[in-house]
Amino acid sequence: xxxFSIAWKDFRQTYRNVAGLAMxxxxxxxLATALGAAFGSGDNFSISPVRTVVVNExxxxxxxxxxxxxxxxxxxxxxxxxxxxxxxxxxxxxxxTTAQAARASVNEGNSDVAVIIPAGFSQxxxxxxxxxxxxxxxxxxxxxxxxxxxxxxxxxVVQEIDGARAAAATxxxxxxxxxxxxxxxxSEVANKAAQSFVQKAQNQAAVTLNTxxxxxxxxxxxxxxxxxxxxxxxxxxxxxxxxxxxxxxSILEEHRIGTLSRLFTTPTPRSMVLAGKYVSVFVVVLVxxxxxxxxxxxxxxxxxxxxxxVIALVLCGAMVATSLGLVTVSFAKTPGQAGAVGSAIxxxxxxxxxxxxxxxxxxxxxxxxxxxxxxxxxxxxxNRVIFGGSWSSMYVPLLVSLAYAVVLFAIATLFFRRRYx
Numbered sequence: 001x002x003x004f005s006i007a008w009k010d011f012r013q014t015y016r017n018v019a020g021l022a023m024x025x026x027x028x029x030x031l032a033t034a035l036g037a038a039f040g041s042g043d044n045f046s047i048s049p050v051r052t053v054v055v056n057e058x059x060x061x062x063x064x065x066x067x068x069x070x071x072x073x074x075x076x077x078x079x080x081x082x083x084x085x086x087x088x089x090x091x092x093x094x095x096x097t098t099a100q101a102a103r104a105s106v107n108e109g110n111s112d113v114a115v116i117i118p119a120g121f122s123q124x125x126x127x128x129x130x131x132x133x134x135x136x137x138x139x140x141x142x143x144x145x146x147x148x149x150x151x152x153x154x155x156x157v158v159q160e161i162d163g164a165r166a167a168a169a170t171x172x173x174x175x176x177x178x179x180x181x182x183x184x185x186x187s188e189v190a191n192k193a194a195q196s197f198v199q200k201a202q203n204q205a206a207v208t209l210n211t212x213x214x215x216x217x218x219x220x221x222x223x224x225x226x227x228x229x230x231x232x233x234x235x236x237x238x239x240x241x242x243x244x245x246x247x248x249x250s251i252l253e254e255h256r257i258g259t260l261s262r263l264f265t266t267p268t269p270r271s272m273v274l275a276g277k278y279v280s281v282f283v284v285v286l287v288x289x290x291x292x293x294x295x296x297x298x299x300x301x302x303x304x305x306x307x308x309x310v311i312a313l314v315l316c317g318a319m320v321a322t323s324l325g326l327v328t329v330s331f332a333k334t335p336g337q338a339g340a341v342g343s344a345i346x347x348x349x350x351x352x353x354x355x356x357x358x359x360x361x362x363x364x365x366x367x368x369x370x371x372x373x374x375x376x377x378x379x380x381x382x383n384r385v386i387f388g389g390s391w392s393s394m395y396v397p398l399l400v401s402l403a404y405a406v407v408l409f410a411i412a413t414l415f416f417r418r419r420y421x
Contacts, residue, residue: 002268006276007283014247014284024243024288028235029295035231049089050146051112053105054079055096058121075117078135078157082115082150090149103138113150114138225386229302233382234355236292237317237375241346243288244325247281249335249342251416256334260420270420274413281325286318305385309394313381316401320374323408324349330415349373374404 014020058075083093094111096102102114116136135154139147251274254260263273293314296302304310328345332338350356353373354366370376381397 003276007279010280020246028239032232049092052093053096053102053111054115055102056117057119060122074122112146228300232296238350238355240285240321244285244321245342248325248329252335282322285321309385319405323405326412330412377401
């Protein structure tokens with residue numbers, strides 16, 4: 001009971017501190033809300049459909065060696081994909097009459113991008129012309145994302161067409177290798193190979209969008225986490241460090257004013273006094289994280305995931321923050337020194353651990369660096385849970401974070417025992 005009495009006293013003092021509450025609760029919520037609003041009312045990253053005008057001047061080309069056959073118009077394939085259902089959420093496409101009119105539409109702000117397919121495009125694809133093989137993408141110079149999307153889609157179709165041409169050339173070479181000498185027969189084989197390649201490509205979606213977390217497959221019927229909630233996770237863990245440091249510094253403050261020494265003169269063992277301080281730090285950050293999660297769910301529409309993994313991550317995060325907060329004050333001599341050193345450590349860990357990027361999985365060197373920090377592992381666990389992961393997908397981040405908490409707790413306890421032995 002003595003431990004809980006000491007913990008309850010420190011807990012009340014912390015949550016009566018207006019400046020401390022602003023740091024622990026208000027700051028992470030404000031930052032998450034501001035960043036979420038910057039990307040469109042806090043929902044997932046999204047852009048307005050790119051207004052695209054397509055001018056197809058391609059005259060087509062007759063299949064090689066097949067006089068009188070229907071012309072193949074490769075430009076139609078580009079037009080078809082740009083107007084397909086698979087990219088309808090990205091593009092709003094209308095057909096233009098002339099290249100000049102399409103450019104004028106962009107210049108006047110009526111369209112974002114103009115795709116102009118020249119008259120000799122099919123001729124150039126079949127190798128029967130030196131000009132006409134360049135598709136023009138004319139766009140508003142102030143835009144970056146929209147033109148990049150259109151360019152990527154057109155490039156994918158051009159690659160498909162080049163694949164068809166390569167298939168035709170390969171089939172023709174094989175026919176010659178088989179000693180086929182009839183030019184019409186060779187042309188027929190090549191054209192069938194090209195048509196087969198295009199047919200297979202058409203049966204597949206030319207452009208598909210599969211938005212998911214690299215960590216776990218999305219759960220059917222479950223809304224994707226919005227930007228504000230993802231940022232809030234990073235800010236929550238970051239400010240939990242500061243939340244833990246506030247009651248932890250009370251140990252140094254009470255030592256400075258003499259109340260800690262008086263506590264040590266009572267029948268209560270010193271280990272029990274320090275245990276009460278430890279419990280108060282843990283409870284403070286635990287309540288802080290619960291409040292922030294409730295705010296995220298009620299005000300930001302966040303969906304945190306399965307209740308079991310969420311509870312485990314909350315408890316684990318509170319233990320990590322508690323241990324780290326105690327370490328930063330265990331070797332400091334004054335509350336001011338602990339505040340300065342602790343803030344520097346917290347900001348450094350927040351930067352390399354990815355707290356300012358929210359709960360996103362990031363590959364490359366940064367992903368390796370962030371795993372050197374306990375908050376980086378916590379963020380990885382949260383990222384997997386909010387995208388629909390279960391215990392099997394987040395037990396490794398959870399166990400590594402717990403290992404960090406145990407090591408940091410042991411270091412803090414060692415320093416405190418030496419000081420208050």
